[in-house]
Amino acid sequence: xxxxxxxxxxxxxxxxxxxxxxxxxxxxxxxxxxxxxxxxxxxxxxxxxxxxxxxxxxxxxxxxxxxxxxxxxxxxxxxxxxxxxxxxxxxxxxxxxxxxxxxxxxxxxxxxxxxxxxxxxxxxxxxxxxxxxxxxxxxxxxxxxxxxxxxxxxxxxxxxxxxxxxxxxxxxxxxxxxxxxxxxxxxxxxxxxxxxxxxxxxxxxxxxxxxxxxxxxxxxxxxxxxxxxxxxxxxxxxxxxxxxxxxxxxxxxxxxxxxxxxxxxxxxxxxxxxxxxxxxxxxxxxxxxxxxxxxxxxxxxxxxxxxxxxxxxxxxxxxxxxxxxxxxxxxxxxxxxxxxxxxxxxxxxxxxxxxxxxxxxxxxxxxxxxxxxxxxxxxxxxxxxxxxxxxxxxxxxxxxxxxxxxxxxxxxxxxxxxxxxxxxxxxxxxxxxxxxxxxxxxxxxxxxxxxxxxxxxxxxxxxxxxxxxxxxxxxxxxxxxxxxxxxxxxxx
Ligand SMILES: *[C@@H]1O[C@H](CO)[C@@H](O)[C@H](O)[C@H]1NC(C)=O
Ligand SMILES: *[C@@H]1O[C@H](CO)[C@@H](O)[C@H](O)[C@H]1NC(C)=O
Ligand SMILES: *[C@@H]1O[C@H](CO)[C@@H](O)[C@H](O)[C@H]1NC(C)=O
Ligand SMILES: *[C@@H]1O[C@H](CO)[C@@H](O)[C@H](O)[C@H]1NC(C)=O
Ligand SMILES: *[C@@H]1O[C@H](CO)[C@@H](O)[C@H](O)[C@H]1NC(C)=O
Ligand SMILES: *[C@@H]1O[C@H](CO)[C@@H](O)[C@H](O)[C@H]1NC(C)=O
Numbered sequence: 367x368x369x370x371x372x373x374x375x376x377x378x379x380x381x382x383x384x385x386x387x388x389x390x391x392x393x394x395x396x397x398x399x400x401x402x403x404x405x406x407x408x409x410x411x412x413x414x415x416x417x418x419x420x421x422x423x424x425x426x427x428x429x430x431x432x433x434x435x436x437x438x439x440x441x442x443x444x445x446x447x448x449x450x451x452x453x454x455x456x457x458x459x460x461x462x463x464x465x466x467x468x469x470x471x472x473x474x475x476x477x478x479x480x481x482x483x484x485x486x487x488x489x490x491x492x493x494x495x496x497x498x499x500x501x502x503x504x505x506x507x508x509x510x511x512x513x514x515x516x517x518x519x520x521x522x523x524x525x526x527x528x529x530x531x532x533x534x535x536x537x538x539x540x541x542x543x544x545x546x547x548x549x550x551x552x553x554x555x556x557x558x559x560x561x562x563x564x565x566x567x568x569x570x571x572x573x574x575x576x577x578x579x580x581x582x583x584x585x586x587x588x589x590x591x592x593x594x595x596x597x598x599x600x601x602x603x604x605x606x607x608x609x610x611x612x613x614x615x616x617x618x619x620x621x622x623x624x625x626x627x628x629x630x631x632x633x634x635x636x637x638x639x640x641x642x643x644x645x646x647x648x649x650x651x652x653x654x655x656x657x658x659x660x661x662x663x664x665x666x667x668x669x670x671x672x673x674x675x676x677x678x679x680x681x682x683x684x685x686x687x688x689x690x691x692x693x694x695x696x697x698x699x700x701x702x703x704x705x706x707x708x709x710x711x712x713x714x715x716x717x718x719x720x721x722x723x724x725x726x727x728x729x730x731x732x733x734x735x736x737x738x739x740x741x742x743x744x745x746x747x748x749x750x751x752x753x754x755x756x757x758x759x760x761x762x763x764x765x766x767x768x769x770x771x772x773x774x775x776x777x778x779x780x781x782x783x784x785x786x787x788x789x790x791x792x793x794x795x796x797x798x799x800x801x802x803x804x805x806x807x808x809x810x811x812x813x814x815x816x817x818x819x820x821x822x823x824x825x826x827x828x829x830x831x832x833x834x835x836x837x838x839x840x841x842x843x844x845x846x847x848x849x850x851x852x853x854x855x856x857x858x
Contacts, residue, residue, distance in 0.1 A: 384688070384690060385435070385686045385687065385688050385689070385690070386438050386686060386687045386689060386690060386691060386692040387428065387435045387436070387437050387438065387684060387685065387686045388437065388438055388635070388640035388644070388685045388686060388687070388694060388702065389437060389632065389635035389636075389640050389643070389644050389645070389646075389684075389685040390424075390428050390435075390437060390644075390645055390646070390682060390683065390684050390685070391628060391631055391632055391635075391645075391646040391647075391648070391682070391683040392424060392645075392646070392647050392648070392680050392681070392682050393624070393628070393648045393649070393650060393654075393655075393680060393681045393682075394417070394420060394463065394464070394467060394647065394648070394649050394650075394678065394679070394680045395463075395649075395650070395651065395652055395655065395675050395676075395677060395678060395679045395680070396409060396413060396417065396459040396460050396462075396463035396649065396651075396677065396678070397409055397410075397412065397413025397414060397415070397416035397417040397420075397459075397463055397466070397677050397678045398410045398412040398413035398416055398580065398677050398678075399413050399459045399577075399677075400577060400581075401573050401574050401577040401578075402570070402573050403557065403558065403570050403573065403574055406458070407458070407459060408458055408459065409458065409459045409462045409463060409466075410581070412580070413459070413463070413677065413678070414462070414463075414466050415466075416677055416678040416711070416712045417462075417463040417464075417466040417467045417470070417678050418466040418467065418469055418470040419470060419678075419712050420467050420470060420678050420680060420709075420712060421466065421467035421468060421469060421470020421471040422470035422471075422473070423470075423709075423712075423716075424467075424470075424471055424645075424680075425470060425471045425472070425473075427716075428440065428645060429441075429442060429471060429472070429645070430442055430443075435684070437644045437645060438640065438644075438694075439640070439641070439644070440644050440645065443472075443475065443478065444472075444475060444478075444479055444497070445471075445472040445497050445499055447499070447500070448642050448643070449642065449643065449644045449645060450468070450471075450472075450499060450643075450644070450645045450646075450647070451502075451631065451634070451643045451645075451646050451647075452464055452468060452499065452500065452501045452502065452646070452647040452648070452649075453501065453502040453503075453504065453510075453513070453514065453627075453647075453648055453649075454501050454502075454503060454504070454514065454648070454649035454650075455503070455504050455505075455506075455511065455514050455515050455649070455650070456503040456504060456505040456506075460649045460650065460651065461501060461503055461649070463649055463678070464501045464647060464649040465499075465501055467647060467649075468499040468501065468647065469496075469497075469499075471499075471645070471647075472497045472499060473497075474491070474493060474494040474495040474496050474497065475491070475495035475497060476490075476494055476495045477490055477495065478495065479491070479495055501647075506518055506519065507757075507758065507759070508759070509746050509759040509762075509763065512623050512746065512749050513623050513624065513626065513627035513630075514623075514624065514627065514648060514649070514650045514654070515620065515650070515651075516619050516620035516621075516622065516623030516624065516654075516743070516749065517609070517619055517620040517653065517657075519753070519755055519757045520616075520619055520749075520752075520753035520755055521753060521754050521755065521756075522616045522619070522752060522753045522754050523616050523617065523619045523620070523753060525616070526611075526614050526615075526616035526617045527608045527609065527616075527617050529614070530604075530607045530608055530611070530617075531566070533607075535607070536565070536607070539565045539600065539603065539604075540564060540565045540566065543564070543565045543600060544564065546596060546600075547563040547564055547565070547571065548560075548563060549593065550563055550571065550575070550593075550597075551563060552588075553575070553578070553585055553588060553589070554571060554574055554575070557574060558570060558571070558574070565600060565604065568597070568600045568601045568603070568604035568605075569601045569604060569605050571597055571601070572594075572597040572598050572600070572601035573601075575589055575593075575594055575597050576594065576597075576598070579594055598673070598674070599673075601674060602672055602673040602674050603672070605652065605653065605656055605674060606656045606659075606660065606672050606673075608653070609621065609653045609656050609657040609660070610656060610657050610659070610660030610661065611660075612660070616752065616753075617657070618657040618658075618660055618661050619657075619743070619749070619752065619753065620653055620654050620657050621654060621656075621657025621658040621659075621660065621661045621662075621741075622657075622661065622741060622742050622743040623742070623743045623749060624648075624650065624654050624657070624658055625658065625661065625662075625738050625741050625742035625743075626742040626743050626744035626745075627648065628648075628683060628738065628742075629735060629738055629739060629742055629744060630744060631643065631646045631648070632646075632683060632685065632704075632731075633735075634646075635685060636685065636698050636702065636731065639694045640685070640694050652674050652675055655674075655675045655679065655681065656672075656674070656675075658681070659671040659672075661741045662721050662722055662738070662741065663721065663722050663723035664708075664719055664721065666723045667719045667720055667721075667723075668719065670710075671708075675710060675711075676710045676711030676713075676714065677711055677712075678711050678712050679708070679709060679710045679711050679714075680707075680708070680709045681706070681707070681708055682706065682707040682708070682709065682716070683704060683705075683706060684704065684705050684706075684707065685702055685703070685704060685731065686702075686703055686704075686705065686728075687701065687702060687703065688703060698731050698732075699730065699731050699732030699735070700730050700731075700732055701730070702730070702731040703728045703729065703730055703731065704728060704729055704730075704731055704734040705718060705727060705728035705729075706718065706719055706720075706721050707719070721734075721737070721738075722737045746759070746760070746763050747760075747763045747764065750763055750764065
């Protein structure tokens with residue numbers, strides 16, 4: 367018995383010692399919330415608990431003593447402010463989710479962290495030794511807003527994204543799903559209007575049904591699992607297409623600025639030889655996940671990446687050296703490695719996936735920077751030019767021409783590169799207008815294959831025949847104002 371236990375312990379520590387992890391960056395979705403359709407959506411108790419538990423999960427992976435992937439030199443119990451950096455949009459559900467996550471990451475210290483006063487009294491922080499961890503909040507008027515909400519205030523995105531509704535794929539689903547959606551007229555008609563029960567509102571409909579299935583005791587029994595799944599698949603397709611099209615660069619702009627932010631924050635870790643910013647937390651909405659999935663070819667790794675991420679899902683980027691007790695490499699671009707994981711909500715295991723359409727489970731930091739760099743927007747003036755944005759901070763950026771590296775903690779807010787806007791703009795225009803017809807067809811076929819697979823897997827064929835059989839009809843009147851956008855908006 368004792369021998370067996372010892373063998374197991376030895377086995378575990380052998381695994382644990384195989385690599386040295388130097389840093390991790392986690393991008394999280396918020397937890398369970400009220401429906402977006404009703405203004406001022408708020409995080410629920412369930413959602414707070416989900417994001418807190420996410421933090422606890424990553425504490426057990428990266429922070430606590432004895433963790434399999436404990437980051438080298440990280441403070442195990444009491445947060446060291448220089449080692450942790452967090453950012454979220456200034457919006458209730460996302461900012462609050464980041465805060466709960468960090469409480470799970472570094473929970474209250476109880477009486478372990480007393481401070482003695484001159485009169486001999488021992489004092490403790492409130493709430494059982496609560497640890498304060500700063501979340502850098504970005505409001506939509508701040509230039510740094512573009513890193514976690516890169517489609518907001520971006521007219522070229524709105525145009526590109528809305529053009530999805532002119533595609534044959536959209537028209538086909540619009541036409542073929544009318545009877546599917548009409549089944550919800552009792553439940554949703556009084557809320558959004560019967561005439562709004564169409565594929566055009568696929569996300570709003572799914573969100574209302576999903577929230578009601580979790581919280582609404584009157585309605586939940588009338589929402590079947592198969593109907594909810596079908597509504598989800600349609601929302602998956604609608605929202606994915608709103609933020610990614612391989613031949614229309616502007617659709618994925620929010621994924622491109624997120625990529626810029628990820629590179630910039632990982633660079634802070636690497637640039638300090640991993641003495642600072644060992645753990646980074648970013649929070650953002652599902653549309654950033656989907657844009658990033660498309661951009662980094664994760665949809666080739668698994669068709670599940672066409673789907674909306676679950677509540678409190680995370681993408682994870684890990685910096686490591688495949689050697690126990692390694693010291694930080696002197697040539698990080700060749701000797702430091704990066705691997706990617708996805709965790710699809712609290713119930714789901716963390717799973718590793720190859721990026722960029724390769725079969726490689728990890729890659730050198732240098733290759734990662736060049737692959738992701740090619741898909742990223744890392745400077746404010748570049749974003750302003752591509753978007754044709756008239757935001758006040760773009761006007762200001764156009765008036766300055768000093769150039770700094772985007773690697774400061776602020777992730778490039780002050781950076782500008784005078785040469786970049788002209789060429790960015792023409793690249794963007796070329797991407798938007800470019801000869802996408804053939805590739806567009808390929809993309810549509812890929813999308814259909816996805817829907818077929820999912821429909822089959824779930825024994826629910828609504829989406830699949832719809833997608834195959836439809837013929838293009840007239841352009842629907844009135845595009846959505848801001849397709850797919852966004853849990854990060856202040857209205858949420
Ligand atoms: C010591 O100082 C603190 C803070 O001023 C006070 O609350 C506490 O009652 C003092 N203790 C004693 C024993 O005087
Ligand atoms: C993708 O973009 C191309 C080129 O702009 C366009 O022809 C095609 O319809 C788009 N596909 C979808 C599904 O939006
Ligand atoms: C459909 O939705 C639009 C936009 O949200 C709204 O203005 C309109 O009143 C809705 N239609 C009905 C019949 O409720
Ligand atoms: C949920 O419940 C209330 C009644 O308690 C109802 O007014 C509301 O419209 C319901 N439906 C949805 C989809 O939220
Ligand atoms: C990989 O992603 C890039 C960038 O979005 C895209 O241009 C390319 O077509 C994708 N390749 C595959 C095999 O999906
Ligand atoms: C995550 O879960 C959702 C269901 O909530 C699913 O539709 C989606 O495909 C999953 N994504 C991945 C990458 O597994």
